[in-house]
Amino acid sequence: MKYYDKLIFELSRKGRCGYSLPEQQFPGVTGALPAELLREKPALLPEVSEVDVVRHYTNLSQMNFGVDTGFYPLGSCTMKYNPKINEEIAAMPAFGGLHPLQPECTLEGVKEIYDAMEKSLAAITGMKHFTFKPCAGAHGELTGLMIMREYHMRRGDTARVKVIVPDSAHGTNPASAAVCGLQIVVVKSKEDGLVDVEDLKPLLGPDVAGIMMTNPNTLGLFERDIKQIAALVHEAGGLLYYDGANMNPLLGVARPGDMGFDIMHLNLHKTFSTPHGGGGPGSGPVGVCDKLGDIVKSLQTSAFNGNFGVILRAYAYILMLGRQNIKMAGKLATLNANYIKESLKDSYKLPIESVCKHEFVFDGLINDGGTEEKHGATTLDVAKRLLDYGYHAPTIYFPLLFHQAMMIEPTETESKETLDAFIDVMHKIAAEAAEDPAILQEAPHNAPITRPDETAAARKPILKYQDEALQS
Ligand SMILES: *Cc1c(COP(=O)(O)O)cnc(C)c1O
Numbered sequence: 014m015k016y017y018d019k020l021i022f023e024l025s026r027k028g029r030c031g032y033s034l035p036e037q038q039f040p041g042v043t044g045a046l047p048a049e050l051l052r053e054k055p056a057l058l059p060e061v062s063e064v065d066v067v068r069h070y071t072n073l074s075q076m077n078f079g080v081d082t083g084f085y086p087l088g089s090c091t092m093k094y095n096p097k098i099n100e101e102i103a104a105m106p107a108f109g110g111l112h113p114l115q116p117e118c119t120l121e122g123v124k125e126i127y128d129a130m131e132k133s134l135a136a137i138t139g140m141k142h143f144t145f146k147p148c149a150g151a152h153g154e155l156t157g158l159m160i161m162r163e164y165h166m167r168r169g170d171t172a173r174v175k176v177i178v179p180d181s182a183h184g185t186n187p188a189s190a191a192v193c194g195l196q197i198v199v200v201k202s203k204e205d206g207l208v209d210v211e212d213l214k215p216l217l218g219p220d221v222a223g224i225m226m227t228n229p230n231t232l233g234l235f236e237r238d239i240k241q242i243a244a245l246v247h248e249a250g251g252l253l254y255y256d257g258a259n260m261n262p263l264l265g266v267a268r269p270g271d272m273g274f275d276i277m278h279l280n281l282h283k284t285f286s287t288p289h290g291g292g293g294p295g296s297g298p299v300g301v302c303d304k305l306g307d308i309v310k311s312l313q314t315s316a317f318n319g320n321f322g323v324i325l326r327a328y329a330y331i332l333m334l335g336r337q338n339i340k341m342a343g344k345l346a347t348l349n350a351n352y353i354k355e356s357l358k359d360s361y362k363l364p365i366e367s368v369c370k371h372e373f374v375f376d377g378l379i380n381d382g383g384t385e386e387k388h389g390a391t392t393l394d395v396a397k398r399l400l401d402y403g404y405h406a407p408t409i410y411f412p413l414l415f416h417q418a419m420m421i422e423p424t425e426t427e428s429k430e431t432l433d434a435f436i437d438v439m440h441k442i443a444a445e446a447a448e449d450p451a452i453l454q455e456a457p458h459n460a461p462i463t464r465p466d467e468t469a470a471a472r473k474p475i476l477k478y479q480d481e482a483l484q485s
Contacts, residue, residue: 021066266343375418
């Protein structure tokens with residue numbers, strides 16, 4: 014039996030106590046609270062000993078999984094190690110104690126950091142001006158699209174209501190365009206996973222505001238025709254938006270500004286090593302080319318000036334690496350991804366054979382162990398089995414181009430030994446599937462819970478103990 018087999022409420026025994034208060038020392042003081050402040054019913058609390066409480070919280074803390082506990086190859090998320098010096102700097106009282114409403118004249122140092130950060134990001138991306146207001150990647154997309162729309166409006170070009178998005182795009186791209194009131198037009202990918210330029214050409218016209226792209230795209234492939242695409246879109250009067258959430262592989266190697274993009278966002282919480290997951294915190298600064306500088310300065314898309322703590326961590330990271338070393342980050346991330354891809358392609362279907370950037374996509378197992386009588390193991394089963402071996406699962410069933418998509422992104426911060434151990438386990442899982450897929454289908458065997466109803470868990474989570482008997 015494991016510690017998590019019983020909830021702390023189930024360990025409760027009537028009258029058991031974890032503390033003892035000293036005797037009342039002040040004669041005449043009753044210490045009784047006024048009746049109107051008292052609960053109608055006693056609080057629902059377990060009655061347990063001190064050691065039960067200590068174990069409860071210690072075990073809870075260890076049920077979590079993070080980059081600091083193990084390898085986390087979650088594609089399109091860049092779960093790289095976040096150096097602890099970033100945290101130390103963000104926690105310094107001079108920064109941690111800032112208040113968004115304090116007088117501007119007391120914020121000269123902070124302004125200097127914003128300026129230096131703008132210069133650094135401009136050098137890295139080839140954009141001219143940045144706004145740091147957006148607090149997430151999707152927030153940056155919305156801001157960028159508002160800039161795009163405003164650009165056309167200011168020129169009196171009001172018919173441009175469509176945004177072109179590749180079928181491989183991250184889900185937030187069409188979602189942001191819809192929130193911005195723009196219509197979405199999908200451009201197809203070719204067999205090789207790249208945007209089909211011939212499919213794009215007839216979509217371009219006087220009603221197109223622009224195109225949203227990611228490069229490398231969500232398959233981890235570099236869009237080699239980007240120069241031609243940029244020329245076509247610009248000729249048609251549109252702008253190019255770059256989703257730079259996953260800028261990692263391009264750091265110091267190539268710049269969206271040089272490829273012809275006009276607007277972009279970065280996810281500081283991915284590429285620039287600030288902790289993320291579980292919904293935040295984030296920072297999605299938006300960069301623009303010179304001609305959009307006025308618009309970006311006048312647009313107010315959030316209160317205050319973004320998530321300063323995250324921006325500061327990213328700045329510490331950039332300074333720590335420096336101009337030379339930051340160039341290595343993307344190259345190592347690319348090397349690590351290709352190493353895993355090549356090492357595993359005899360066990361997992363590789364739908365597109367080519368050199369990838371920081372991530373790649375498998376399309377399920379080559380031998381899923383299925384027969385006429387029994388189903389084979391799916392990508393979900395592989396992901397669940399990985400948990401038994403102590404790894405975070407990759408991103409699964411995204412991008413939507415493949416039915417059994419499994420998107421792996423190792424990042425540059427992992428050693429060859431870590432990658433080898435992961436490769437070993439992935440081979441082991443493939444062998445298990447071939448022999449008896451039920452091992453995977455019943456996984457995880459060692460995790461605190463097995464398989465929840467994922468929709469119910471997301472939509473109707475039960476987050477507190479519910480026991481009628483205890484409550485009454
Ligand atoms: C993560 C991601 C986003 C969204 O970023 P959030 O900060 O989660 O809003 C957008 N595009 C791509 C390609 C991403 O990987």
